[in-house]
Amino acid sequence: MSMYVKKCPECGGTNLAWNKEKGEISCRDCGLVVEEKMVDFDQEWREVDSEAAARKRRTGAPISYTQFDQGLGTDVGRKADLYQLDEAGKNKFFRLRKWQNRISTAIERNLKLALAELKRVSSYLKLPQSVEEEGSRIYTLAVRKGLVRGRSMESVVAGALYAACRRHDVPRTLDELSEASNIEKKEIGRTYRFITRELGITILPSNPSDYIARFASTLKLGPETQSRAVEIIEEAQGIELTSGRGPTGIAAAALYVAALMNGEKRTQREVADVAGVTEVTIRNRYKELLDELELEKEIKKSKKKRKE
DNA sequence: AAGACGAAAGTGGTTGA
DNA sequence: TCAACAACTTTCGTCTT
Numbered sequence: 001m002s003m004y005v006k007k008c009p010e011c012g013g014t015n016l017a018w019n020k021e022k023g024e025i026s027c028r029d030c031g032l033v034v035e036e037k038m039v040d041f042d043q044e045w046r047e048v049d050s051e052a053a054a055r056k057r058r059t060g061a062p063i064s065y066t067q068f069d070q071g072l073g074t075d076v077g078r079k080a081d082l083y084q085l086d087e088a089g090k091n092k093f094f095r096l097r098k099w100q101n102r103i104s105t106a107i108e109r110n111l112k113l114a115l116a117e118l119k120r121v122s123s124y125l126k127l128p129q130s131v132e133e134e135g136s137r138i139y140t141l142a143v144r145k146g147l148v149r150g151r152s153m154e155s156v157v158a159g160a161l162y163a164a165c166r167r168h169d170v171p172r173t174l175d176e177l178s179e180a181s182n183i184e185k186k187e188i189g190r191t192y193r194f195i196t197r198e199l200g201i202t203i204l205p206s207n208p209s210d211y212i213a214r215f216a217s218t219l220k221l222g223p224e225t226q227s228r229a230v231e232i233i234e235e236a237q238g239i240e241l242t243s244g245r246g247p248t249g250i251a252a253a254a255l256y257v258a259a260l261m262n263g264e265k266r267t268q269r270e271v272a273d274v275a276g277v278t279e280v281t282i283r284n285r286y287k288e289l290l291d292e293l294e295l296e297k298e299i300k301k302s303k304k305k306r307k308e
Numbered sequence: 309a310a311g312a313c314g315a316a317a318g319t320g321g322t323t324g325a
Numbered sequence: 326t327c328a329a330c331a332a333c334t335t336t337c338g339t340c341t342t
Contacts, residue, residue: 186320189320189321193321244331244332245332245333246332246333249332249333267310267311267312268311268312268313269311277333277334278333278334278335279311279312279313280313280314280333280334280335281332281333281334283312283313283314284314284332284333287313
């Protein structure tokens with residue numbers, strides 16, 4: 001595709017692997033996901049920063065962003081109206097045409113604005129081109145079907161992007177979308193469900209493994225831990241430990257266990273923050289994993305190993 | 309002192325009558 | 326349409342390292 005990286009920014013190696021399914025480029029030398037690595041640098045401070053901000057926000061007055069008003073501003077509309085008035089006036093034909101023009105230009109204008117917003121959010125999240133295009137497509141369909149009425153343009157954009165991510169197996173959490181678009185998580189979920197239902201887009205529940213590379217990379221966990229985590233998830237799926245559970249929680253727990261076993265321990269809180277779940281959820285999944293899979297021995301083994 | 313653990317109560321979404 | 330239900334969160338006290 002159009003975007004691809006030649007050198008790994010981490011180790012400078014050129015041994016890069018392009019995983020089409022996941023839309024990721026990973027480096028075979030250092031094991032890190034190159035594209036995601038770049039995301040991390042951006043996101044790391046942003047997430048910390050915005051999480052702190054989000055916490056403040058919960059107790060204080062919401063910070064208002066001018067963007068909202070900009071999106072709904074009407075000053076652009078006048079020009080078009082004036083132009084139309086000059087030439088109209090004479091007969092009904094022109095009136096009709098004017099009316100029609102207005103609608104189509106309204107849609108066009110909305111699209112232009114919305115797609116710009118979509119692009120902004122998408123680049124903030126460093127999403128692959130293919131996902132951005134899919135998002136645009138979904139949004140365009142939604143506008144044509146008049147699904148934006150009664151909803152803010154931004155929330156539909158966020159919903160469309162969220163759906164696009166899921167379809168391409170490059171899932172982002174609702175929290176991440178929420179942070180990038182300044183739309184409430186609830187709202188995004190709502191519009192996401194609404195537009196996918198209305199447009200008849202079917203989306204399979206996302207696979208926990210799809211989150212591993214990204215989470216692991218922002219936690220700076222090595223490739224062995226990553227693949228161990230994926231193995232754990234697969235084992236868990238084999239005995240139906242995963243159905244009905246939130247995929248991010250499972251991914252987080254698997255990663256937590258894998259890190260323990262590889263002597264790269266991270267606290268539950270660290271993992272929880274990255275995955276956008278609580279420690280409690282990690283504990284619950286973690287406990288289930290320990291109960292059903294035979295992981296205790298391995299953990300103890302690696303503990304012993306560490307002491308030496 | 310920080311992390312891990314688990315109980316209890318609350319939230320929002322899904323499901324089935 | 327509403328009530329029961331499961332998953333997850335929040336909060337908080339206690340145990341462990």
